[in-house]
Every structure is written in C-alpha cells, then in structure tokens.
Amino acid sequence: MRNKLLIVLIVLAVLVFTSYIISNFFIEDKSYFKDKIVIIPIKGMITLEGKNIMPFEESISSEMIVDYIKQANEDDSIKGILLDIDSPGGTVVASKEIADAVKYSKKPVVALMREIATSGAYWVASSADKIVADPLTITGSIGVTGSYLEWSGLMEEYGVGYERIVSGKYKDTGSPFRKLGDEEKNLIMSKIKKIHLFFITQVANNRNIDPETVKEISEGSIYLGFEAHNLGLVDYLGNKDSAINITKDISNITEAELVKYKPKITFINLLSQISMKSFYYMGVGIGSEKGIKGDKINLILWL
Numbered sequence: 001m002r003n004k005l006l007i008v009l010i011v012l013a014v015l016v017f018t019s020y021i022i023s024n025f026f027i028e029d030k031s032y033f034k035d036k037i038v039i040i041p042i043k044g045m046i047t048l049e050g051k052n053i054m055p056f057e058e059s060i061s062s063e064m065i066v067d068y069i070k071q072a073n074e075d076d077s078i079k080g081i082l083l084d085i086d087s088p089g090g091t092v093v094a095s096k097e098i099a100d101a102v103k104y105s106k107k108p109v110v111a112l113m114r115e116i117a118t119s120g121a122y123w124v125a126s127s128a129d130k131i132v133a134d135p136l137t138i139t140g141s142i143g144v145t146g147s148y149l150e151w152s153g154l155m156e157e158y159g160v161g162y163e164r165i166v167s168g169k170y171k172d173t174g175s176p177f178r179k180l181g182d183e184e185k186n187l188i189m190s191k192i193k194k195i196h197l198f199f200i201t202q203v204a205n206n207r208n209i210d211p212e213t214v215k216e217i218s219e220g221s222i223y224l225g226f227e228a229h230n231l232g233l234v235d236y237l238g239n240k241d242s243a244i245n246i247t248k249d250i251s252n253i254t255e256a257e258l259v260k261y262k263p264k265i266t267f268i269n270l271l272s273q274i275s276m277k278s279f280y281y282m283g284v285g286i287g288s289e290k291g292i293k294g295d296k297i298n299l300i301l302w303l
Helices: 002-025 062-074 092-103 120-126 152-157 182-207 211-216 225-230 240-250 267-281 284-289
Strands: 036-043 045-047 059-061 078-087 109-118 130-133 138-140 222-224 257-260
Touching: 036 059, 036 062, 036 240, 045 092, 045 120, 059 062, 062 078, 062 092, 078 120, 078 240, 092 120, 092 182, 109 120, 109 240, 120 138, 120 182, 130 225, 130 240, 138 225, 182 211, 222 225
Parallel strands: 036 078, 036 257, 045 059, 078 109, 109 130, 109 138
Antiparallel strands: 138 222
C-alpha cells in the first residue's frame, strides 16, 4: 500500500514539474506574466473617506486611491498607471493626499481627464507624468472656496435664538447659526489665500510653468480641454485609447493587459446610500449635508 501511494505521489510530482516546464518554454501566450497597466477611476467628489457630502453626488475616498497607487507600485507586473478622472474636485487635504501619491509614484502615471476634472481633481492630474484630455473636457477652476449656508435670518424669523458660549472668540467661527464678523471673514480669507497660493505653486511645479503664469489663470475660471492644452495645462488631446497608448509608451512597453481597480459595492454601502436619500427627502438631509452636528463648525475648505 505504501509503495502504491509513493508511486502516485511521484507521478503527480512529475506531472506538475512537466506542466511547469511546458508552460515556461513552449507556450508563447503567458498571460499570467504579461505586463499590465492598471486603470484607477477617480469619480465624483474627493473626500478623505469617500463620504457623500451631497445626497445625489458620487464621491471617492482619497485613502482608497492612495492605497490603489501603493498596490500598483508594489506589483512588479504593473508597468504603468492610468488615472481615469471624472471629478469636480473635493476637500483640500483629500486632494493633496492623492496628488502626493501620484507625484511620488515609482511607476509612470498618466491622467485621463474625461467629462470634468476641475480644482482638486486637476491638482491630482497635474501631478501625473502626462495629462490627456478630451477637447471638450471641463477643467481648470484653480481656486479655493469656504462658502457655506448661514441660517441666522431663518432662525430669527421663527423666533429661534443662538446662545453663544465659547472659550475663545474664534471657537465658533463658521457656525451656520450666526453671521461672520469682519475680523472672522478676514481670518478665513487669509487661510484661503494661503491654500490658493500653495495650490498655484504645486500646479506650477508639476507642469513646469512659471507661477506668475499660473496665477493669471487661477481666478477659478474653467477651461475646455483644447483651451487648457493651449495654456499648457494639458499635454495631449485625445480619448481613453490614446491615453492607454501614451501610458504604454512612457512605460516602455508595447503590449499590456488592462487591469481596473475599483471599489466593491457592498450591501451595506448600497443601503447607506438609499437611507441618505430617504432622510434627505424627509428634511433631515439638509442638516447632514451641511454638517450641522453638535458643536462642529460648518466651514469646510474645498478645491
């Protein structure tokens, strides 16, 4: 019995070894070992955790995108990264996190700007090695906003008061329950200007454009793809196919398997989205949309 078992194990070992030899030396199509290009979609508002700020607005997590870029850099079979961008921008830190990950990627990165790639989404694109845009892509909007809804007039109309009890005079700056004072407006504006200057400097360095030139076109204006190309904000006008070919070219490969990284939609995620929309229609959505929770300040800076 032992001899028969030994013979079976030897035969199996020989078959495994033989199949390995054949697959490596005689089969030309070695799909497992093909060079790959990973496509990473960046769709919707960019936030740290991908939480929906607006009930009907798609969002994407900067943490997830950064992790995808890290995975791509650690995978030897992936030779290049293609960012498929369709986003109006997002929060300051979330946009910066992705832009930094793109800038310091060990693998070549191409940004494909589709329907829209403005503000923080353009910052991300500018960090790539090359940018491809459709001639009619909406892009630009190099600016910062800290605007929000303020409810004090509505509260006054309904006889609702706001008792201000704070430990510091700026503690509730940006509260939706009272108007900003001039000193507070100047304080917030000073922060916005500093972020704006940082944004301009990053784009100028990424695109190798004089900062003064970027400053001239950074008043929040939007541009079509062909206009952005003329301004030096975009390298190529094209579509997804041309972006894939450019990614192959800068990755020094001729053929590649396309791999797409995308979040898995779970039942919990789906249920959460449905619940948010339902509550919005019942009136609660207004509060959750604007961040009116406890003593949290309503002000969020956006790119």
